[in-house]
Amino acid sequence: MAAPQTQIVTIDGPAGAGKSTVAKQVAAALSLAYLDTGAMYRALTLKAIRQDVNLEDEDALVVLAGQTTIDLENHASSVKVLLDEEDVSEAIRTIEVTNKTFYVARAPRVRAIMVEWQRAIGEKKGVVVEGRDVGTVVFPQATNKFYLDADLTERSRRRIEELRAKGNDVDADKLTAELEERDNKDKTRSVGPLKKADDAVVIDSTHLSIDEVVQEMLKAIKKDG
Ligand code: DC
Numbered sequence: 001m002a003a004p005q006t007q008i009v010t011i012d013g014p015a016g017a018g019k020s021t022v023a024k025q026v027a028a029a030l031s032l033a034y035l036d037t038g039a040m041y042r043a044l045t046l047k048a049i050r051q052d053v054n055l056e057d058e059d060a061l062v063v064l065a066g067q068t069t070i071d072l073e074n075h076a077s078s079v080k081v082l083l084d085e086e087d088v089s090e091a092i093r094t095i096e097v098t099n100k101t102f103y104v105a106r107a108p109r110v111r112a113i114m115v116e117w118q119r120a121i122g123e124k125k126g127v128v129v130e131g132r133d134v135g136t137v138v139f140p141q142a143t144n145k146f147y148l149d150a151d152l153t154e155r156s157r158r159r160i161e162e163l164r165a166k167g168n169d170v171d172a173d174k175l176t177a178e179l180e181e182r183d184n185k186d187k188t189r190s191v192g193p194l195k196k197a198d199d200a201v202v203i204d205s206t207h208l209s210i211d212e213v214v215q216e217m218l219k220a221i222k223k224d225g
Contacts, residue, residue, distance in 0.1 A: 005158070007032060007126035009221065010135035011147035012141035014183050014194060017153030018205050018213060019130040022148065025214045027128035030221070033074050035121055036137070037131035038080075038101075040114055043070045043083045045101045054102035058110065067112045072121075099178065105132075108191040115192075133192035135200050144221045145200035148213065152180055154206045 009026060011019050020036060027034040045055070051062050058080055073080040081089045082180075091097070104110055111133075118138050121127060129138070135145035156176040163170045186194040196202060201220050205213050 006122060006124070008122050008139045009080055009144045009215075010129040010139050010142040010200075011130040011146045011148055012132055012194065012196070012200065013130075013146075013185045014137050014150075014155065014180055014186065016159045017148045017150045018158070018210060019148050020114070021047035021070040021203075021210050022213050022217065023130040025210065026217050026221075027074075027220055029214070030126075030128070032126040032128050033121075034079055035118065035127045035129040036079065037129060037134055038113065038118065039042045039079075039081045039092060039117055040070050041101050041105050043081055043096050044068060044110070044114075046088055046092050046097050047199045048104065049096065049100065055100060058107040061104060061107050062113070063194070065084060065110055070117065076089070088211075091202065098182075100184065102137055102185045102189075106134060106191070109179050113145060132186050132194040137192050140197070144217075144224060145197050146217055146220075147196040147200040147202045149202065149204050150206045152176065152183070155179060190195045 007030070009030070009032065011023050013019050023036070024034050044061070047068060048055055048061060048064055051064070053063070053064055057159075069084055071082040073082060079089070080087055081092060115138050118129065118134070122129065122139055131138070135142055135147070156179050158174070159179065160170050160175055170211050183194075203213055203216055208216075
């Protein structure tokens with residue numbers, strides 16, 4: 001694949017490592033768009049649940065993807081996820097969608113469609129893109145790649161805090177177990193597994209603030225630029 005014409009910064013890593021917050025801030029600092037690939041997998045999962053599509057039926061998921069448009073709109077202080085033009089930014093964050101997205105994410109032909117959509121966005125404009133396979137599969141020629149990690153305990157603590165702040169009742173042990181299960185599913189699927197790209201800069205955010213991670217990334221990007 002040829003080097004991208006646009007500036008592409010990829011951030012891969014497990015759930016709860018801080019990718020979204022960091023990616024949005026890096027994108028703002030560099031005047032790039034922010035691309036949340038997980039939101040695309042979530043949006044298709046939401047549509048499948050709503051339409052009672054069998055999540056284990058890859059053919060059905062491929063057909064569904066073909067009948068779907070997913071747009072990610074960048075606004076000054078928020079990012080909107082549009083599923084067939086409906087704003088589903090909140091609806092894709094439920095526990096049900098979170099726990100069922102692996103069905104869509106493990107289906108190779110669905111992933112191929114998602115990758116195509118993501119590349120089409122990156123061809124048009126510079127992006128900071130976050131996900132699991134964005135540095136390895138989607139944009140192997142990205143300008144800068146990062147792998148953002150953190151201990152399971154810390155990632156779980158952050159998620160619990162986030163959910164409780166939104167007024168949710170959280171069972172901490174259950175949430176930690178679910179996070180670990182998602183890590184395993186992400187790392188062991190046959191297509192697009194969560195993996196550090198060979199040329200990615202690894203940042204462990206366990207003991208770092210958001211701002212420290214952002215500064216570390218901006219420093220690495222500046223050094224290479
Ligand atoms: O980043 P997230 O938690 O919103 O992602 C939701 C799910 O989508 C996650 O369990 C793994 C999957 N995903 C993926 O398989 N590949 C990506 N590039 C991004 C997310």
